[in-house]
């Protein structure tokens with residue numbers, strides 16, 4: 001790994017005003033390999049681009065002269081009250097982005113009152129993250145062929161106070177990652193993943209039977225991360241899981257699947273309030289959060305911007321990314337005449 005640039009922990013973030021600024025600045029603070037790993041999408045990166053383009057293409061239909069003097073962005077998920085609906089998506093290898101890795105992320109989450117979904121590929125032990133958490137944590141699970149290992153990992157996370165389990169179901173294999181390969185992605189020797197051992201090279205298929213098996217002993221709510229197909233959403237309801245995350249893995253797995261915001265309305269319709277739906281993919285502006293909620297999401301997650309925030313400024317960078325998005329959401333609510341998240345319905349979308 002190249003040396004961490006001098007002053008890495010004290011750089012000035014005041015000129016970074018939105019999430020795109022963070023991405024642009026992060027290029028200067030990351031190794032080429034780390035930047036390519038985070039920023040790239042699968043194959044021709046069509047889905048990666050569509051995630052953004054589809055959000056941009058949605059126009060808003062504001063209501064004027066409503067009382068927006070008291071904005072309330074809070075939401076309850078599985079019995080936990082959150083002060084805003086913007087969660088940290090699980091992303092691997094934070095020590096590749098900043099020397100403090102996940103310990104910086106969890107401090108940033110605390111400063112921004114954000115729920116943090118910790119990746120199976122964390123480069124910091126789950127216990128150390130939990131020790132420093134002041135906001136709720138969830139755990140993202142990659143199911144390994146060794147099911148006893150998986151069961152132990154789930155039980156370890158639960159015992160440490162992780163409050164929900166997000167099982168990633170869209171990655172029977174990683175996708176075509178040309179940019180990652182071109183930059184010769186390899187974890188530096190001093191960056192380890194204490195809960196995963198090696199990379200994902202699983203042979204035993206993960207199926208609905210495994211989801212039932214996990215639910216037979218899991219004590220915390222189980223969510224499926226990576227649903228795009230309404231039939232799968234229906235099956236998820238039938239399988240008794242507590243929620244789903246509509247996700248195309250940030251455009252990193254199967255290229256040419258639709259933007260998540262385009263997949264959301266059909267899933268919302270099919271699920272018909274039977275469980276909460278979360279969404280990630282391309283959320284960069286407060287208006288994006290508002291659009292996702294209008295189309296049926298209870299909350300959203302952000303992936304790449306958190307990695308870029310971490311690279312630009314450790315905990316402070318993570319907190320600032322989240323605070324910007326949260327503030328932009330408040331402005332979007334005030335300007336569309338919606339004082340609460342419950343008030344953000346489809347009528348806020350220009351049809």
Ligand SMILES: Cc1cc2nc3c(=O)[nH]c(=O)nc-3n(C[C@H](O)[C@H](O)[C@H](O)COP(=O)(O)O)c2cc1C
Nearest residue numbers: 038089090091092119168249250281282302303304
């Ligand atoms: C660098 C990086 C690493 C990721 N690692 C994981 C992971 O370990 N587990 C997982 O379920 N998803 C992982 N994801 C996918 C994210 O959880 C999320 O679905 C996606 O990044 C959301 O899109 P966005 O980056 O446009 O916000 C990763 C994404 C990125 C960019």
Ligand SMILES: CCCCC(=O)C(=O)O
Nearest residue numbers: 092121171174200249252
């Ligand atoms: C095999 C997946 C590793 C982490 C991940 O989910 C990602 O890079 O998107």
